[in-house]
Amino acid sequence: MTLTETAPTDVGRDFIRDIIQGDLEAGRVAGVVTRFPPEPNGYLHIGHAKAISLNFGVAEEYRGRCHLRFDDTNPTREEQEFIDAIKRDVHWLGFDWGENLYYASDYFEQLYEWAEHLIRAGKAYVDDTPPDRMRSQRGTLTEPGQNSPDRYRSIDENLDLFRRMRAGEFPNGARVLRAKIDMASPNMNLRDPVLYRILHAEHPRTGNAWCIYPTYDYAHGQSDAIEGVTHSLCTLEFEDHRPLYDWLIENLPVPAHPHQYEFARLNIAYTVMSKRILTRLVSEGHVSGWDDPRMPTLAGVRRRGIPAAALREFVRRGGITKANSVTEFAAFEYSVRELLNRTAPRRMAVLHPLKLVIENWPEGTTETLEAVNNPEDPAAGTRAITFGRELYVERDDFMENPPKKFFRLAPGREVRLRYGYFVTCRDVIRNAAGEVVELRCTYDPATRGGNSPPDGRKVQATLHWVAAADAVPAEVRLYSHLFARPDPGAGGDIMADLNPDSLEVLRGCLLEPSLAGAPIGEAVQFERLGYFCADPDSAPGRPVFNRTVGLRDTWAKVQGRGG
Numbered sequence: 001m002t003l004t005e006t007a008p009t010d011v012g013r014d015f016i017r018d019i020i021q022g023d024l025e026a027g028r029v030a031g032v033v034t035r036f037p038p039e040p041n042g043y044l045h046i047g048h049a050k051a052i053s054l055n056f057g058v059a060e061e062y063r064g065r066c067h068l069r070f071d072d073t074n075p076t077r078e079e080q081e082f083i084d085a086i087k088r089d090v091h092w093l094g095f096d097w098g099e100n101l102y103y104a105s106d107y108f109e110q111l112y113e114w115a116e117h118l119i120r121a122g123k124a125y126v127d128d129t130p131p132d133r134m135r136s137q138r139g140t141l142t143e144p145g146q147n148s149p150d151r152y153r154s155i156d157e158n159l160d161l162f163r164r165m166r167a168g169e170f171p172n173g174a175r176v177l178r179a180k181i182d183m184a185s186p187n188m189n190l191r192d193p194v195l196y197r198i199l200h201a202e203h204p205r206t207g208n209a210w211c212i213y214p215t216y217d218y219a220h221g222q223s224d225a226i227e228g229v230t231h232s233l234c235t236l237e238f239e240d241h242r243p244l245y246d247w248l249i250e251n252l253p254v255p256a257h258p259h260q261y262e263f264a265r266l267n268i269a270y271t272v273m274s275k276r277i278l279t280r281l282v283s284e285g286h287v288s289g290w291d292d293p294r295m296p297t298l299a300g301v302r303r304r305g306i307p308a309a310a311l312r313e314f315v316r317r318g319g320i321t322k323a324n325s326v327t328e329f330a331a332f333e334y335s336v337r338e339l340l341n342r343t344a345p346r347r348m349a350v351l352h353p354l355k356l357v358i359e360n361w362p363e364g365t366t367e368t369l370e371a372v373n374n375p376e377d378p379a380a381g382t383r384a385i386t387f388g389r390e391l392y393v394e395r396d397d398f399m400e401n402p403p404k405k406f407f408r409l410a411p412g413r414e415v416r417l418r419y420g421y422f423v424t425c426r427d428v429i430r431n432a433a434g435e436v437v438e439l440r441c442t443y444d445p446a447t448r449g450g451n452s453p454p455d456g457r458k459v460q461a462t463l464h465w466v467a468a469a470d471a472v473p474a475e476v477r478l479y480s481h482l483f484a485r486p487d488p489g490a491g492g493d494i495m496a497d498l499n500p501d502s503l504e505v506l507r508g509c510l511l512e513p514s515l516a517g518a519p520i521g522e523a524v525q526f527e528r529l530g531y532f533c534a535d536p537d538s539a540p541g542r543p544v545f546n547r548t549v550g551l552r553d554t555w556a557k558v559q560g561r562g563g
Contacts (some may be wrong), residue, residue: 014320016261020058020231029230032064035102036090037220040070040204041077043290043297044089046311046332047235047273050266053315055233056095067227068097071104073219075203083204085290089298093308104219105205107226111214112166114222114252115177115195119158123251124195125151126161127178134176137183138191144184145191151180165198168211172198177212181247189244193217221245225254232258235265236324266318267326269486271296277494286498287482293535293546294482294502304479305523305533305548310339329481336549340523340531345373345380348418348464349511349526349545351476352395355438356465358423361389366469369449371419385512387420390468392510397463398439400428407460409439416462418527422447464527471510475544477535478504509545516541523548 023029034055038044044052059066068090072078090097104111118124127150129137139145153161165175177196185191195218200211224232232245239262249257267273273296281287281295290297293304301311314335318327348371366388373380398409409415414424421443429438446453450462484499491497518524518534525531530550537544 015322016054016231016233016263016320017058017061019261020062023230024062031230032059032062033067033228033230034059034064034233035067035069035224035227035229036097037069037071037223038086039074039077039216040072040079040082040086041074042082042275042279043085043295043299045273045275045278045298046268046271046296046301047266048089049093049298049311050315050318051233051235052090052093052095053312054263054320056097058231058233064230065100066095066097067100067102067229069102069104069223069227071216071220071223072203072205073104073213073216074199075201075213076199078204080204085299089302092298092302094312102223102227103205104214104223105203107219107223108206108210108214110226111219111222112212114254115214115218116159116162117252118179118195119162119177120155121251122155123180124177125153125158125180126165126175127151127192128175131173138188139183141186141188147183148178148192151178151192162196165196165212166210168200170198172200174198179244179247181244187240187243189217189241190247193244217241217244218248221248221258221260222252222254224258225249225252225256228256229258230256232260234260234262236262236322237265238262262322263320264322264324266315267324268296268332269326269329270481270483270488271329272483272488272494277489280495281482284495286495293477293479302521303535304546305521305531306336307339307343307523310336313339326486329486333549337531337551340525340548342376343374344523344525344531346371346375346525346527347512347515348385348466349474349476349509349515349529349532350392350394350464350466350471351506351509351526351529353392353466353508353510354395354398354436355468356391356393356423356441357438358389358391358441358443359426360442363389365389366467369419383514385419386467386470387417388467388469391417391465392468392471393417393439393463393465395436397461398425398436400436408463409461414444414457414459416447416450416459418462418464419450420448420465421445421450422453422459464529466510466512470513472513472516473542474509474511474515475537475542476506476509476532476547477544478506478547480504511543511545515545516543518543518545525551 036052036055056066127148129148137146176194178192181190183191196212199213202208242260245260291299291303293300314332366386368384369387370382371385399406402410409425411425423441423443425439425441427440431437480502481499482502483497485497488494488497520534520536523533531548532545535544535546
């Protein structure tokens, strides 16, 4: 099991690491074995990145091992697509399980034998109670539950019925196997929980070999024990399940006694981490799929251009605690922007093109200029770009009647063109509808490379541009929050909180020619606009780019718009 070289090494201390350190020093464990145990019923999301980084991270730090185990106990919701996607996402995040790939289904026979062990010990029974009545008999937080009449069946009858359940004699829902614990327990999870249910469904790995399947609560701890897991790390919603985890470990002849520890899950404003809701977004067509760049899935953020190293750093900064909290989305964007600022090459792109003609530039001629690839990384070098008579600039960079704090192009105003020359707007051309379609300008030859002229005059704005001679047409997709409120669903139906403006598709954008064949997923900064990456929908000569994260824009703040 290895961690990629780009993963952070300055890991801080937290209570999980303190527990592990104490267990090692006291000799309670000889080594560290953790596991990441996803259910293959959907794609992994950003919240899983925290669990993955913790489980694989502590194993790496203490020279132990971390298992990837699929808890595939519900064949009605699991698919090979999800198994493949989870493997791909864990690798993308920078971790490798090596030879330690397991499935709960590997242990179905052993789990069944242990279930019979509980029956023979008088600690489990077959219950025929219909599901609705069973729920009502569980009681409430203030009232004890009621014993099922089937709780008093004999051991022989329970064994016979359980074996017949396995043989397929009964339909779905007709019977379950329950642990016999305490229907008056203040912990609802100990009120005779279900261990097995009948599901006549084909399993992705075992086919039709089984028609009864263990519940997650039953399979999870025993799988940990079989694999020799020392520290079973779960999110806080499993804290109330720990007494059941321990009860099963104590009452079964398992080969090891793992311990469960809980930490706070990762929550981000404007984001949903519920796999049930994410599944609904996909199935109802609110998004284009599990890898839609608006989705918080690892596949989605990868397609959006989020680097794995930035996600790991964001998780590291959040730390491991017992306190539930919601992280501002800006903190996530900060980690992304900080990394991309150091690593992403710079290019120029115009998203809302407005033609600019330099009237005193010789017709039919172009000039090659030198542009910096990344000012944060001198080793990134430079590139050649074309400058000529006809260019395109951003439509938002021109105003015919600008307010006081607008410093970009306007009639009679001079600005710097990045890497090029100073230009002054002399005239405005309109179409029949009165819309501005072209700017007529002049340039100062003494300002080549964007340098100040000999007379020392200054300009207050530098604009990006592309040359009409070799600009590449492209589609650019601008993504915003999928949900319009920071706490989606808090006001009722979560789908009512979907942001209708979460995606804006721009066609007719123009890019530097070097972006025509940009590698899919590779980050690039469109100067003054933000960080983008090429989408898999790109075609030869017709690239499609996704905005990963924007840049700060002081003028947008003045106008009350997003940056």
